[in-house]
Amino acid sequence: MLESRGFTVLCPETPTDAESLCSAHVGDIDLLLTDMIMPGATGRSIAKQISSLRPGIKILYMSGYTDDTLIQSKGFDRGDAFCKKPFTLATLTAKVRQVLDADDSQTR
Numbered sequence: 001m002l003e004s005r006g007f008t009v010l011c012p013e014t015p016t017d018a019e020s021l022c023s024a025h026v027g028d029i030d031l032l033l034t035d036m037i038m039p040g041a042t043g044r045s046i047a048k049q050i051s052s053l054r055p056g057i058k059i060l061y062m063s064g065y066t067d068d069t070l071i072q073s074k075g076f077d078r079g080d081a082f083c084k085k086p087f088t089l090a091t092l093t094a095k096v097r098q099v100l101d102a103d104d105s106q107t108r
Helices: 015-024 043-053 068-073 089-101
Strands: 031-035 058-063 082-084
Touching: 015 031, 015 043, 031 043, 031 089, 043 058, 058 089, 082 089
Parallel strands: 031 058, 058 082
Antiparallel strands: none
8 A cells, every 4th residue: 555655665474574674674764554463463562673673763553443441451552653444545644644754752
């Protein structure tokens, strides 16, 4: 979806591959788009790993879950950038642009 809008996308095969992909990539990575809940990992754990490799990277979480208890149990903070699934291409693109354009004091 994002490639069709001109973004360059790095896509790991599994959540655990994200760290090695980011380590191996030469060049900037501006944004991590991660699901909150995945097999074997949480979005928060992936974001923590990637942020240590790429200080200053912006994070956008997505999830189809809306239950507050479940989201809180996975470490979601209401101040985090979030996109609720399902979403349209226009919605996702707008949210990605919003997160990328936000100054660092507005993102985590």
